[in-house]
């Protein structure tokens with residue numbers, strides 16, 4: 001188990017509701033610093049349970065801190081969470097939704113999701129050759145026969161994507177036709193997503209190495225005033241995976257699980273994600289075809305190149321993508337304002 005890295009971790013929570021869920025996480029989260037992004041009406045008071053060390057930002061704060069660049073941070077969408085990624089100074093970020101609670105493993109033991117994410121992030125990934133016994137660095141497992149020794153050191157892990165029991169993260173059409181579906185299947189595995197493969201990244205239980213990939217973990221312009229919503233984490237997932245593949249970092253998915261307690265309204269969701277259901281048939285082939293030049297040697301440089309290609313290739317699909325590409329550039333400008341560009345070479349920050 002990874003050591004407690006509480007000096008190197010920020011927990012980022014977007015919220016429009018109450019933060020009572022933190023009581024459930026208190027044993028695991030109390031040693032850590034929270035960055036709370038209050039979305040929606042800034043005059044509404046958000047109560048944080050006693051005993052937590054936190055900073056809280058509402059829309060007025062975001063506008064005051066970023067000035068004109070604030071227009072790259074979404075309003076009335078969970079995508080606002082990436083402001084927390086921007087202002088953090090820590091090496092690791094864990095982001096969690098406010099309707100997610102502590103899950104139990106099949107033995108009935110409470111799952112310390114954050115500790116498992118930190119373990120995932122501090123152990124290597126294996127994107128170049130699939131290990132059929134899954135995570136080879138796990139206690140009681142290893143590389144199987146036929147696995148090349150030249151690849152057994154693995155690569156640095158940039159993203160740890162956790163899963164959810166109970167309410168599954170379905171898109172609106174699926175949720176509308178299968179409202180009673182509950183995820184009861186606990187799969188005891190952590191997989192490295194192979195190089196060249198994209199995946200639908202969900203932000204409700206997500207951790208990443210901010211120094212390696214933070215600059216590319218931008219959640220786009222979604223929600224209020226935008227023709228797209230609920231594709232914030234999808235866009236960030238596609239961008240970060242392409243950047244990780246280029247820079248030689250790994251992305252893991254699987255354990256840890258948490259308990260997703262609440263289904264959002266599928267009718268509201270359908271309106272938010274409607275364009276995305278069509279556009280994803282264009283967005284995904286775009287990311288599958290992206291080639292980043294060798295001169296891009298860190299996440300910021302890769303991301304600016306991605307913004308350029310997204311404007312060229314997706315702008316003709318809809319003018320929204322021109323605005324999104326511009327917002328990606330603004331994000332990097334803000335990122336570099338807040339963080340002296342981390343010159344990351346060979347995966348060590």
Ligand SMILES: O=c1ccn([C@@H]2O[C@H](COP(=O)(O)OP(=O)(O)O[C@H]3OC[C@H](O)[C@H](O)[C@H]3O)[C@@H](O)[C@H]2O)c(=O)[nH]1
Nearest residue numbers: 014015016017039076077078097098099203204233264
């Ligand atoms: O306008 C908003 C709406 C929500 N939030 C915060 O975002 C978190 C997710 O919200 P919620 O749990 O209601 O939505 P889900 O459909 O379950 O979430 C999925 O889709 C949206 C996101 O991508 C999310 O990561 C997915 O899990 C929650 O903390 C809300 O308080 C907001 O800030 N502004």
Ligand SMILES: [Mn+2]
Nearest residue numbers: 097099262264
């Ligand atoms: Mn939810």
